[in-house]
Amino acid sequence: METTKTDLLVVGSGIVGLACAYAGLRQGLTVQVIDRDPFCVGASIRNFGFVTVTGQGSGATWRRARRSRDIWATVAPLAGIPIEHTGLLLLAQRQQAESVLQELLLTEEGEQLEWLAPTQLQERAPHLAHAHIRGALYSPHELRIEARHTIERLRQWLATQGVQFRMEQTVHQVATGRVVCGASVYRAERVVVCPGPDIRSLFPDVFARYQTQQCQLQMLRVRPPQGYQLGSGVMSDLSLVRYRGYRELPGSQMLEDRLRLECPSELHHGIHLIVVQSADGSLVVGDSHHYGAAMPPFASAQVDTLILAEMQRLLCLGSYQVEERWTGIYPSGNTDAFIETVLPGVQLMSVTSGTGMSTAFALAEECLTGKETI
Numbered sequence: 001m002e003t004t005k006t007d008l009l010v011v012g013s014g015i016v017g018l019a020c021a022y023a024g025l026r027q028g029l030t031v032q033v034i035d036r037d038p039f040c041v042g043a044s045i046r047n048f049g050f051v052t053v054t055g056q057g058s059g060a061t062w063r064r065a066r067r068s069r070d071i072w073a074t075v076a077p078l079a080g081i082p083i084e085h086t087g088l089l090l091l092a093q094r095q096q097a098e099s100v101l102q103e104l105l106l107t108e109e110g111e112q113l114e115w116l117a118p119t120q121l122q123e124r125a126p127h128l129a130h131a132h133i134r135g136a137l138y139s140p141h142e143l144r145i146e147a148r149h150t151i152e153r154l155r156q157w158l159a160t161q162g163v164q165f166r167m168e169q170t171v172h173q174v175a176t177g178r179v180v181c182g183a184s185v186y187r188a189e190r191v192v193v194c195p196g197p198d199i200r201s202l203f204p205d206v207f208a209r210y211q212t213q214q215c216q217l218q219m220l221r222v223r224p225p226q227g228y229q230l231g232s233g234v235m236s237d238l239s240l241v242r243y244r245g246y247r248e249l250p251g252s253q254m255l256e257d258r259l260r261l262e263c264p265s266e267l268h269h270g271i272h273l274i275v276v277q278s279a280d281g282s283l284v285v286g287d288s289h290h291y292g293a294a295m296p297p298f299a300s301a302q303v304d305t306l307i308l309a310e311m312q313r314l315l316c317l318g319s320y321q322v323e324e325r326w327t328g329i330y331p332s333g334n335t336d337a338f339i340e341t342v343l344p345g346v347q348l349m350s351v352t353s354g355t356g357m358s359t360a361f362a363l364a365e366e367c368l369t370g371k372e373t374i
């Protein structure tokens with residue numbers, strides 16, 4: 001069955017595909033999006049919904065994160081997506097972590113950040129376990145949206161703006177100007193393929209060239225005591241040896257050496273702490289990182305225990321209840337993201353570093369305009 005031709009056809013309705021549809025609309029293009037599922041159930045609904053700028057390093061990913069954050073701030077109110085909270089508190093438990101954060105303050109990335117001494121932190125975030133914290137770096141740039149509702153709301157809003165969605169259609173073949181889903185053939189001037197962690201079905205050779213594998217994360221939703229207010233997203237010392245922006249600083253090796261002695265299991269499981277809060281007061285807490293060609297679906301109780309112990313060290317919740325546990329997978333490669341022309345008029349776009357919520361809007365602009373984010 002032949003269908004009407006559009007200017008732009010996007011494969012995948014995760015955040016990368018939706019960002020591409022939005023960028024297409026902004027260029028005045030007619031846009032169709034195809035997805036094999038009735039609604040997105042991929043990485044884009046499983047994440048923290050934490051649009052993170054600080055820690056991305058001072059290169060392209062940081063610039064994309066800043067631009068994408070601005071686009072989120074514009075699009076969220078239009079699409080009826082609440083911003084749950086803003087900002088990020090990087091809590092320093094160890095002297096070596098404090099040194100890394102002080103080093104960050106002296107870089108371009110650190111320009112609008114603020115060091116909070118213990119008394120200032122106590123005022124700003126009274127519900128933390130202050131006895132264990134030497135101070136914190138506050139970043140004002142971050143936004144938090146509720147990923148599981150956001151993606152569907154964004155999709156529905158894009159539909160009201162004219163984007164046509166073809167859900168429950170699996171794309172088997174992509175050629176110049178043409179996408180084949182079973183008996184249906186969709187035609188378009190331009191095709192952008194955004195398949196998330198499905199690195200084997202379409203253009204597997206390109207994913208292989210970027211040494212892409214799957215990265216699986218464990219996540220939890222925790223109910224804190226009534227009235228608990230986090231204020232901003234929170235990260236811990238363990239985050240400073242994971243994110244490039246901190247890892248590249250001279251002091252991070254000393255921090256890592258100490259963490260290797262004190263937290264070998266956490267490092268082994270790629271655990272670091274992110275906590276964000278939802279409108280109903282619950283906390284989204286994570287995460288861990290396990291890599292492989294294919295990931296078994298079994299979530300480890302030991303990993304959850306380690307994540308929750310780090311949470312308790314910093315948040316001091318007293319009693320809490322775990323309400324949900326889930327895993328998510330993103331593609332992980334030797335670059336943060338890539339846009340590759342795979343055929344004339346066909347591009348493959350993938351965020352291969354677990355930063356898609358933070359960078360997709362800017363990447364999509366780059367894909368459609370051919371201009372780098374400044």
Ligand SMILES: Cc1cc2nc3c(=O)[nH]c(=O)nc-3n(C[C@H](O)[C@H](O)[C@H](O)COP(=O)(O)OP(=O)(O)OC[C@H]3O[C@@H](n4cnc5c(N)ncnc54)[C@H](O)[C@@H]3O)c2cc1C
Pocket residue numbers: 011012013014015016017034035036037039040041042043044045046047048049050051052169170171172194195196197198201202217218219287327328329330350351353354355356357358359
């Ligand atoms: C647990 C977890 C926490 C994270 N936290 C954050 C965070 O806080 N901040 C941040 O910036 N990033 C975070 N990330 C990373 C972020 O979620 C991803 O980078 C982003 O969601 C990737 O979006 P995507 O559109 O590429 O993939 P997906 O959301 O997986 O979407 C891909 C879509 O493509 C469709 N598809 C694939 N192949 C086909 C086909 N052949 N035919 C039709 N449809 C197809 C799938 O059905 C799917 O809907 C996190 C990731 C995980 C897993």
